[in-house]
Every structure is written in structure tokens, then in C-alpha cells.
Amino acid sequence: MESHKITIRVRYQETDGQGIVHHGNYLTYFEKARIECLRDIGISYRDVENAGLFLVVAKAELNYYQPAYFDDELEIETKVLSSKGAAIVHQYTITRGEDIIMSGTTRVGCLTKDGKVTRVPKWLGGKGEFQKPV
Amino acid sequence: MESHKITIRVRYQETDGQGIVHHGNYLTYFEKARIECLRDIGISYRDVENAGLFLVVAKAELNYYQPAYFDDELEIETKVLSSKGAAIVHQYTITRGEDIIMSGTTRVGCLTKDGKVTRVPKWLGGKGEFQKPV
Amino acid sequence: MESHKITIRVRYQETDGQGIVHHGNYLTYFEKARIECLRDIGISYRDVENAGLFLVVAKAELNYYQPAYFDDELEIETKVLSSKGAAIVHQYTITRGEDIIMSGTTRVGCLTKDGKVTRVPKWLGGKGEFQKPV
Amino acid sequence: MESHKITIRVRYQETDGQGIVHHGNYLTYFEKARIECLRDIGISYRDVENAGLFLVVAKAELNYYQPAYFDDELEIETKVLSSKGAAIVHQYTITRGEDIIMSGTTRVGCLTKDGKVTRVPKWLGGKGEFQKPV
Numbered sequence: 001m002e003s004h005k006i007t008i009r010v011r012y013q014e015t016d017g018q019g020i021v022h023h024g025n026y027l028t029y030f031e032k033a034r035i036e037c038l039r040d041i042g043i044s045y046r047d048v049e050n051a052g053l054f055l056v057v058a059k060a061e062l063n064y065y066q067p068a069y070f071d072d073e074l075e076i077e078t079k080v081l082s083s084k085g086a087a088i089v090h091q092y093t094i095t096r097g098e099d100i101i102m103s104g105t106t107r108v109g110c111l112t113k114d115g116k117v118t119r120v121p122k123w124l125g126g127k128g129e130f131q132k133p134v
Numbered sequence: 135m136e137s138h139k140i141t142i143r144v145r146y147q148e149t150d151g152q153g154i155v156h157h158g159n160y161l162t163y164f165e166k167a168r169i170e171c172l173r174d175i176g177i178s179y180r181d182v183e184n185a186g187l188f189l190v191v192a193k194a195e196l197n198y199y200q201p202a203y204f205d206d207e208l209e210i211e212t213k214v215l216s217s218k219g220a221a222i223v224h225q226y227t228i229t230r231g232e233d234i235i236m237s238g239t240t241r242v243g244c245l246t247k248d249g250k251v252t253r254v255p256k257w258l259g260g261k262g263e264f265q266k267p268v
Numbered sequence: 269m270e271s272h273k274i275t276i277r278v279r280y281q282e283t284d285g286q287g288i289v290h291h292g293n294y295l296t297y298f299e300k301a302r303i304e305c306l307r308d309i310g311i312s313y314r315d316v317e318n319a320g321l322f323l324v325v326a327k328a329e330l331n332y333y334q335p336a337y338f339d340d341e342l343e344i345e346t347k348v349l350s351s352k353g354a355a356i357v358h359q360y361t362i363t364r365g366e367d368i369i370m371s372g373t374t375r376v377g378c379l380t381k382d383g384k385v386t387r388v389p390k391w392l393g394g395k396g397e398f399q400k401p402v
Numbered sequence: 403m404e405s406h407k408i409t410i411r412v413r414y415q416e417t418d419g420q421g422i423v424h425h426g427n428y429l430t431y432f433e434k435a436r437i438e439c440l441r442d443i444g445i446s447y448r449d450v451e452n453a454g455l456f457l458v459v460a461k462a463e464l465n466y467y468q469p470a471y472f473d474d475e476l477e478i479e480t481k482v483l484s485s486k487g488a489a490i491v492h493q494y495t496i497t498r499g500e501d502i503i504m505s506g507t508t509r510v511g512c513l514t515k516d517g518k519v520t521r522v523p524k525w526l527g528g529k530g531e532f533q534k535p536v
Contacts, residue, residue, distance in 0.1 A: 012437065012447070013158060013430040015151035017204050017317075022147050023325040024299075027292035028415040035414065035473070045414070046473045049285075057291040060330045067324075070151050071437070071448045146303065146313070147296040151451075157459040158433075161426035162281040169280065169339070179280070180339045183419075190469075191425040196462045205303070205314045281424050285417035285472050292415060338419050 003079045004037045010072045020067035027060060030092050030106055033078045037090075043123070047133035052113045053121070058087065059107040068094075068101045083125030086110050086117045137213045138171045144206045154201035161194060164226050164240055167212045171224075177257070181267035186247045187255070192221065193241040202228075202235045217259030220244050220251045271347045272305045278340045288335035295328060298360050298374055301346045305358075311391070315401035320381045321389070326355065327375040336362075336369045351393030354378050354385045405481045406439045412474045422469035429462060432494050432508055435480045439492075445525070449535035454515045455523070460489065461509040470496075470503045485527030488512050488519045 008029060016022040034055075035045045048055065068074055075095050082089040087109050094101045110118050110128070120126025142163060150156040168189075169179045182189065202208055209229050216223040221243050228235045244252050244262070254260025276297060284290040302323075303313045316323065336342055343363050350357040355377050362369045378386050378396070388394025410431060418424040436457075437447045450457065470476055477497050484491040489511050496503045512520050512530070522528025 011430060012150060012433055013156050016146060017149035017151075017153045018322060018324070019151045019153075023328065024147060024292050024295035027295065028413060031292075031414055044473060046471070054286060056286070056332075056335075058332050060291065060328075060332075062328045064324075064326050064328075069448070071446060145296060146299055152456060152458070157462065158426050158429035161429065162279060165280055165426075178339060180337070188420060190420070190466075192466050194425065194462075194464045194466075198458075198460050198462075201458075203314070205312060280418060281426060283419035284414060285419075285421045287419045287421075290415050 003077050004033070004040055005075055005077050006033055006036045007073055007075050008032065010068055010070050010074065012070050015070050018067075020069060021072075023062070023064060026062055026064075026094065026102055026104065027057075029074070029076055029094065030060075030090070030104060033076045033092060034090055034106075034108070037078050037080070041123075043133065051131060051133035053118070053130050053133075054111045054113070055088070055108045056111050057106055058109045060104065061106075062102060062104040064102045066099055066101050068096060072096050074101060080125060081105065083120050084127065086119055086128075088120055088124060088126075137211050138167070138174055139209055139211050140167055140170045141207055141209050142166065144202055144204050144208065146204050149204050152201075154203060155206075157196070157198060160196055160198075160228065160236055160238065161191075163208070163210055163228065164194075164224070164238060167210045167226060168224060168240075168242070171212050171214075175257075177267065185265060185267035187252070187264050187267075188245045188247070189222070189242045190245050191240055192243045194238065195240075196236060196238040198236045200233055200235050202230060206230050208235060214259060215239065217254050218261065220253055220262075222254055222258060222260075271345050272301070272308055273343055273345050274301055274304045275341055275343050276300065278336055278338050278342065280338050283338050286335075288337060289340075291330070291332060294330055294362065294370055294372065295325075297342070297344055297362065298328075298358070298372060301344045301360060302358060302374075302376070305346050305348075309391075311401065319399065319401035321386070321398050321401075322379045322381070323356070323376045324379050325374055326377045328372065329374075330370060330372040332370045334367055334369050336364060340364050342369060348393060349373065351388050352395065354387055354396075356388055356392060356394075405479050406435070406442055407477055407479050408435055408438045409475055409477050410434065412470055412472050412476065414472050417472050420469075422471060423474075425464070425466060428464055428496065428504055428506065429459075431476070431478055431496065432462075432492070432506060435478045435494060436492060436508075436510070439480050439482075443525075445535065453533060453535035455520070455532050455535075456513045456515070457490070457510045458513050459508055460511045462506065463508075464504060464506040466504045468501055468503050470498060474498050476503060482527060483507065485522050486529065488521055488530075490522055490526060490528075
């Protein structure tokens with residue numbers, strides 16, 4: 001399976017009083033990873049929304065193994081586990097060098113502007129007809 | 135001059151690696167204070183936006199005197215320094231018991247849905263005609 | 269099983285460009301709920317850390333059913349599903365009136381100041397000996 | 403006067419219900435800019451704190467001219483206006499192409515681990531003796 005990698009550097013603001021990355025921020029990192037995956041296939045998520053398709057998180061699972069610290073360079077590896085029906089499932093693994101910091105999955109649903117569920121379009125790996133943004 | 139007071143309790147997520155409230159969060163506290171000021175005169179900011187009026191921060195000044203910590207109960211006192219033309223100026227003082235934690239001011243501008251500057255309406259203390267949300 | 273309820277009001281800053289609460293913020297809401305559960309049994313989490321015990325999130329699952337909006341009053345109901353060994357499992361259900369917005373679980377591990385896993389102490393429902401903060 | 407430039411891309415989580423970057427996030431962007439300025443002269447802020455010196459924001463001013471949107475590439479230009487006594491004053495200008503989005507200044511104070519004010523050390527442009535982290 002293909003995977004996509006990005007690197008982020010932990011911001012000071014993302015740490016909390018325990019001196020580590022606050023566990024909620026990883027969902028923001030995942031979001032950034034999904035957006036960069038899209039860009040990698042030539043799609044800006046901004047155009048997706050402008051075209052009337054919204055990708056909304058329906059489920060998330062996060063497993064934390066080791067803390068990450070301010071200024072750490074973290075690598076996020078993202079795989080698309082599934083892209084069918086109205087949902088895309090991504091899997092993420094975040095590492096710092098040899099250390100696995102955490103991993104997780106999200107399930108995002110495809111919605112139209114008026115909130116109706118719609119099939120994942122072909123250009124996102126599914127069978128739906130929703131037109132690709134240009 | 136009248137003032138309005140709210141109390142907030144510092145969330146763990148709002149602290150940073152220095153073990154204190156991250157300085158950026160005070161703008162979120164100010165925002166909450168402005169919204170509660172409005173509620174106090176019977177207006178939900180949600181209705182304001184639904185009615186087509188947007189209050190957008192144009193300027194902010196923040197002075198930090200002492201750190202605040204997780205679980206602190208902070209009092210935010212808010213005064214409207216000015217409400218004329220197209221802008222409202224608020225002043226904030228944040229205290230923990232006798233200690234002054236920080237103070238600041240913001241200048242929010244009134245914009246219509248299409249981004250045009252509009253005079254502060256009467257129900258917000260100005261001279262404009264923008265209709266009060268119901 | 270006993271449960272504990274808190275109410276929070278959605279802040280403007282917690283919404284995102286989709287006009288709904290950003291999905292990452294629910295982990296911050298869960299954190300607040302855990303802290304208020306502790307307070308309800310007479311314990312400040314600040315004192316817990318000062319006594320040298322750290323509760324660190326090891327796993328989280330989130331299921332999103334409906335969007336929440338700025339200024340919504342959300343009720344968070346929290347139950348302790350398990351408190352044994354070195355971990356406490358909480359379950360959360362977030363509602364707005366009759367609507368279920370989302371639900372989730374977290375597993376927090378007990379660590380000492382030097383990062384060693386330690387059994388959940390008796391005053392947190394476990395069998396460990398870690399002294400209760402005063 | 404020398405300046406230092408970084409580019410950041412706006413994250414989805416940084417937008418709010420108005421569909422624009424929430425005004426509080428610019429303080430996080432400023433913070434990142436300061437940290438990258440330090441890195442540019444060979445200093446990691448992590449090492450600064452490990453060496454016992456803390457740079458704490460004492461004052462901030464922000465002027466907002468135009469909204470920034472999700473996925474915008476913003477350039478942050480940072481200048482050190484002053485570095486003497488116990489404080490460093492930075493000036494920031496954030497642009498998107500030809501558009502000036504906002505500008506601001508911060509005043510950060512130098513503190514020792516026990517919270518005492520100390521003169522800006524020579525390696526940060528001041529006259530203080532605090533040892534440079536290695």
C-alpha cells in the first residue's frame with residue numbers, strides 16, 4: 001500500500017503543563033497530513049469545499065506510546081486503508097527517528113453542502129460521481 | 135463606567151510547556167468576555183451573525199503582569215471604552231484574587247456579510263441603523 | 269453505574285471554517301470533564317501532579333454523530349468504566365438537549381514523576397498505594 | 403536592519419466560524435517566528451530553557467488588516483527592534499503575496515528558572531552574562 005509522509009516541527013503552543021505535546025493536537029496533525037495527501041494528488045482541500053464537497057471526521061482512534069516535546073521533528077506517515085461508500089479511512093503513524101510516538105485512524109465521511117451523505121468520488125478512490133474541483 | 139465580570143477556570147490544555155497559561159489564550163478569554171457582555175444585554179452573538187453583522191477584531195493590545203496556572207479561577211472585567219463610528223473598543227482586566235494577571239484592549243469593527251464596514255448599530259451603543267437580531 | 273455531568277458552552281474560537289466545533293476540541297472537553305469528576309470527589313488535579321502522580325492519556329476513541337455550533341450548551345456525561353491496574357477508562361457522552369453530538373472513551377495511565385507506570389491508587393478507585401494529595 | 407523570514411501554511415484547525423484565521427493564532431505564528439529567528443543564529447529555544455533562561459511575553463500588540471484563509475501561504479517577516487536591559491522587542495509583518503494581512507510587536511522578558519528578571523545575554527544582542535546554551 002502506498003503511503004505519504006510529511007514532517008512537522010512541534011510548536012511551543014502545542015505543549016501543555018506536562019511539558020509534552022497535548023494529546024488533542026494530534027488530531028490537528030492528522031488533519032494536516034490528510035490535506036497534504038490530497039495536495040500530493042493535485043487537489044487542494046480548499047477547492048474541494050468550494051466545489052461543494054465536505055470531508056467531515058466521523059470517527060477517530062488514537063494510541064499514544066511516547067511523549068513528543070517542543071521542537072521535535074515528527075514524521076507522519078499516512079495510508080488510505082479504505083475509500084468506498086461514503087467514507088475514507090486513513091491510518092497514521094507518527095515517529096521521531098526510531099521512536100514511535102503514536103498512531104491512529106480516522107474515518108471521514110463525504111457530505112454535500114446541505115449535509116447529505118454522498119459516495120466518495122472517483123478522484124478520491126471511491127465510486128461516486130461528485131465532480132473533481134478544478 | 136459600567137463593567138461586566140465573568141469568571142473562567144483555566145483548562146489544562148490552555149497551559150504550555152512553561153507550566154503557565156499560553157499568552158495567546160487570553161485573546162480567546164477576551165472573546166468569551168465580549169460574548170458574555172452581549173448576552174448580558176440580551177443579545178446572542180450567534181444571532182448577530184445570523185442577522186448579517188460581523189464583529190471582527192481589528193486591533194489588540196495585551197499586557198502580561200503575572201502568570202496564570204492550570205485550574206486558576208480568573209475574573210475578567212470588561213468595559214466598553216468606546217462604541218462609535220464603525221468600531222467598539224473594549225478594555226479587559228484579568229485578576230486572580232488580589233493579583234492582576236494581565237490587561238488588554240481590543241478594537242472590533244462592524245462588517246456586513248459582504249465585508250463592508252458599517253456603523254455600530256444603536257443597540258450596540260453606536261449610531262448605526264443595522265437591525266437588532268431577534 | 270454512577271455518572272458525572274458538566275455543561276460547557278462552545279466558544280467561538282473552538283469552531284472551524286466549516287462553522288462547527290473542530291473535532292479535536294472534544295478531547296479538551298473530555299479533559300475538562302475528567303478534571304471536574306475529580307473535583308467532585310474532592311481532588312484537584314493540580315494537587316495530584318504536585319503530589320507526583322501524572323495521569324496521561326494512552327488511548328482515545330471518538331465517535332462524531334452531529335455537529336455542534338458556537339454558543340451551544342453541551343452536556344458532557346462521564347462514567348468511569350474501569351479503574352484498575354495502572355489505568356482508568358472513562359466514557360463520555362456529549363448531548364445538546366435530546367441530540368447526541370458525540371461519544372468517546374479515553375484510557376489514562378498513572379505515571380510517577382520519573383515516568384514509571386504505577387497502580388491506580390485507592391482514592392481513584394484502584395488498588396495502588398500512591399498517597400492521596402491533601 | 404536585518405530581518406528574518408519564514409513561511410507558514412494556514413491549518414484548517416486555525417480557522418474559525420467566520421471562515422478566517424482566528425485572530426488569536428497570530429500570537430502562535432509570532433512565537434514560531436521568534437523560535438526560527440533563534441535557530442537561524444544557531445540556537446534552539448529548547449536549549450535556552452534547558453540552560454535555565456526563559457523568554458516570557460510581557461506585551462503584545464496586533465493590528466489586523468485583512469483576513470487570512472485556510473491553506474494560505476503566509477510570509478512572516480521578523481525584525482529585532484531592540485534587545486537591551488531585560489527585554490527583546492520583535493516586530494512582525496505577515497503578508498500573503500502583495501497583501502499585508504497583519505502586523506504586530508511583542509516584548510519578551512528574560513527570566514531565570516526561579517522567575518527573576520535578568521539582562522538579555524550577549525548572544526541575544528544584549529549586555530547580560532547569561533551563558534549561551536551549547
